[in-house]
Amino acid sequence: MPPVPSCRALRAAAVALSALLIASRALAQGASTTDPRATLKPGWKDAGEAAWNLRLVSTAWKPDGMNDATNLGNFSFMNSDLAFSGKHVFQGNFNGFQIWDASDLRNLKLTTLYSCPGGQGDVSVWGNLLFMSVEELRGRVDCASGGVKDTVSAERFRGVRIFDITDIEHPKVITQVQTCRGSHTHTLVEDPADKGIVYIYVQGTSIVRSPNELAACSGAAPDKDPNTALFRIEIIRVPLANPAEARIVNAPRIFADSAGVIAGLWKGGTHGAGTQESSPTDQCHDITAYPVLGLAAGACSGNGIILDITDPVNPRRLAEVVDPNFAYWHSANFSNDGSKVLFTDEWGGGMAPRCRASDKLTWGANAIFTLADRRMTLAGYYKLPAAQTRTENCVAHNGAIIPVPGRDIMAQGWYQGGVSVFDFTDPAHAQEIAYFDRGPLSADTLHLGGSWSAYWHNGYIWSSEIGRGLDILELTPSDQLSANEITAARLVQHDVNNPQTQMRNTWPAHPVVARAYLDQLVRYGGLLPARSREIGAAMDAAEAATGPARTAAYEKLAKALAGDIKTASDPVRVKALAAVVGELAK
Numbered sequence: 304m305p306p307v308p309s310c311r312a313l314r315a316a317a318v319a320l321s322a323l324l325i326a327s328r329a330l331a332q333g334a335s336t337t338d339p340r341a342t343l344k345p346g347w348k349d350a351g352e353a354a355w356n357l358r359l360v361s362t363a364w365k366p367d368g369m370n371d372a373t374n375l376g377n378f379s380f381m382n383s384d385l386a387f388s389g390k391h392v393f394q395g396n397f398n399g400f401q402i403w404d405a406s407d408l409r410n411l412k413l414t415t416l417y418s419c420p421g422g423q424g425d426v427s428v429w430g431n432l433l434f435m436s437v438e439e440l441r442g443r444v445d446c447a448s449g450g451v452k453d454t455v456s457a458e459r460f461r462g463v464r465i466f467d468i469t470d471i472e473h474p475k476v477i478t479q480v481q482t483c484r485g486s487h488t489h490t491l492v493e494d495p496a497d498k499g500i501v502y503i504y505v506q507g508t509s510i511v512r513s514p515n516e517l518a519a520c521s522g523a524a525p526d527k528d529p530n531t532a533l534f535r536i537e538i539i540r541v542p543l544a545n546p547a548e549a550r551i552v553n554a555p556r557i558f559a560d561s562a563g564v565i566a567g568l569w570k571g572g573t574h575g576a577g578t579q580e581s582s583p584t585d586q587c588h589d590i591t592a593y594p595v596l597g598l599a600a601g602a603c604s605g606n607g608i609i610l611d612i613t614d615p616v617n618p619r620r621l622a623e624v625v626d627p628n629f630a631y632w633h634s635a636n637f638s639n640d641g642s643k644v645l646f647t648d649e650w651g652g653g654m655a656p657r658c659r660a661s662d663k664l665t666w667g668a669n670a671i672f673t674l675a676d677r678r679m680t681l682a683g684y685y686k687l688p689a690a691q692t693r694t695e696n697c698v699a700h701n702g703a704i705i706p707v708p709g710r711d712i713m714a715q716g717w718y719q720g721g722v723s724v725f726d727f728t729d730p731a732h733a734q735e736i737a738y739f740d741r742g743p744l745s746a747d748t749l750h751l752g753g754s755w756s757a758y759w760h761n762g763y764i765w766s767s768e769i770g771r772g773l774d775i776l777e778l779t780p781s782d783q784l785s786a787n788e789i790t791a792a793r794l795v796q797h798d799v800n801n802p803q804t805q806m807r808n809t810w811p812a813h814p815v816v817a818r819a820y821l822d823q824l825v826r827y828g829g830l831l832p833a834r835s836r837e838i839g840a841a842m843d844a845a846e847a848a849t850g851p852a853r854t855a856a857y858e859k860l861a862k863a864l865a866g867d868i869k870t871a872s873d874p875v876r877v878k879a880l881a882a883v884v885g886e887l888a889k
Contacts, residue, residue, distance in 0.1 A: 343740065355738050362773065362774050384425040385758055387801075388799050400424060400433075402414045417474055421441060430543065465549055480539050500541065504599075557620050592612060596807075600635035600644050607644075626648075633648060638711045644671075647701075648699055659691060683727070692746075694746060702757050706795040723735055736781070753770070754767065838863075
């Protein structure tokens, strides 16, 4: 008699079936070969460009010291992720990091170039502190070049470096926290009970180092060593008043099953005929924390997981999913309201051409799930719709939410597929609304390059270009996105912005926010056209009025909109519009 499948296995099978049904219904076709991005001229600084509803504001080209002009795709000099603080943009690199002064967006100034090899070089900032991930075996405690010759060495560093950037031009190493697998990426999580503490969730994905180099490190399977460094993350506690005392305080087993088996999630392998071969879940690549919600989304090799981080030292898994279309769960983003979570699949590891016309649109894509009652339900996929060549590494990579009220919109880097902006408000029908792309670095040879990450920050999209530098892009009004919607998004300002630490976007009571909602009601037919025109005229009159007359006009409109909620085909947006108008009346 065959064994009875577990509840987890049944859930996984249900998710797999749902994924395959959605894929077969909606995404049977391949990427477009007639899209302008499919045939761009190759080159480095002279590559062909294609843009739609996006404008390139400026490019800060890679400086000497972070570039290998003889090999544009040199892995040791790749630009990686971005962080923002005040007027400065912090750009990681496998050879260290760069700090740009962005006071003038059309002419960025290199403030600091800090050489400190070790890859991956992802950075984040908090006050006067900068954190940097180091994973490769060549990383040295002294930040010197040349690597480490010995297999076991006290000179090697793999983990998280912490810098004092009070003097922005002269960063100083405060301390370095060693970890068993190094730090591929990391996530900052503030302690909700103590603003003097910040935690770093460390995601290590490399080989486990020898215990002779760092005590208690073991790469053995769980059945051989229950204290293995696999199947866990590390959590570093950083006291902001004395960051030199930063240390690992927990290594939670977030993949354990209900019986306590630490290897409790996906074991690795295929999901059946015509599916991807997914990696076993013994690590997380990225964990995106959304502290306001007390949640985090972990993209963890063979699974997507949701964590409760209300106690940041002791994260607790709430839900998990598998997907037969995913090879490697790479990164995650929540919608602003937390009702959706989007995971990316880095099929090919970011080093392969996975956006060719022959590649499935559900492989190397984003999977979009609804999130409710601690359960994720697959709703749809999104993949770059333009075919790329065999010399362009291309797959879903890092992105972030664009704060347009009333819509779920994301900017995302696709390596040499460029930057894509898409709307996933309706997760079953996500669609592209803007893009920017360059031709391949070479027509004959695949060199690693393209957009590592594309993030909206204070009115612009910033793209870390692996082989070229740093791009700043600006959305332009279109039938996909109105001027009011773009202006409303620009009202959301954050002084600090870190990858993998998601902040809630809120909008002030401003007439342009109300008009953004009205534009959406017109675009999607949420109200009858005549009624939409009446509301627009009433808003014009209210904005033209002053003093008590202005207040009275907004009060009258708010009352009328309350009645529209009952009859509108899109009552949710009408309610949001009414709320803004009501605030304007105050």
